[in-house]
Amino acid sequence: MNSTEQTLSIIKPDAVERDLVEKIQKKFLEKKIKVLKSKKIQISKEEASDFYKVHQTKPFYDRLCSYLSSGPIVVMVLEGENVIQENRKIMGATDPKNADEGTIRKLYGISIDKNSVHGSDSIENAKKEIDFFFKD
Secondary structure, three states: OOOEEEEEEEEOHHHHHOOOHHHHHHHHHHOOOEEEEEEEEOOOHHHHHHHOHHHOOOOOHHHHHHHHOOOOEEEEEEEEEOHHHHHHHHHOOOOHHHOOOOOHHHHHOOOOOOOOEEEOOOHHHHHHHHHHHOOO
16 A cells, blocks of 8 residues: 655754755655655744644743744655655654664754754644645
């Protein structure tokens, strides 16, 4: 059975600032993941708060929202076989110190907060997150 999915990927401000967009996108392409849509934007802290609403009870919520809105980001819709899980493997653990060798966060992440990328964690969240940035 073909299980082509879509997911949202965000290249966060620390990676955009260090000009890593193409290197990160290449990681997806090497794994036969298509970048269907891509745009560079800057969001407000309010938009970041809305986007990360699922984390609003967590202690890092405010830092996360401030950070995501601190500079330009690149939002992308990725498509491929089991792309949600594949993307999470390619990104690596949230904390770059714990990420596997060769993953985006191990290669480029600075800290648990500045970990270079975001990816949806479920089909349900992927749909919500894609709609958040790519309302048709």
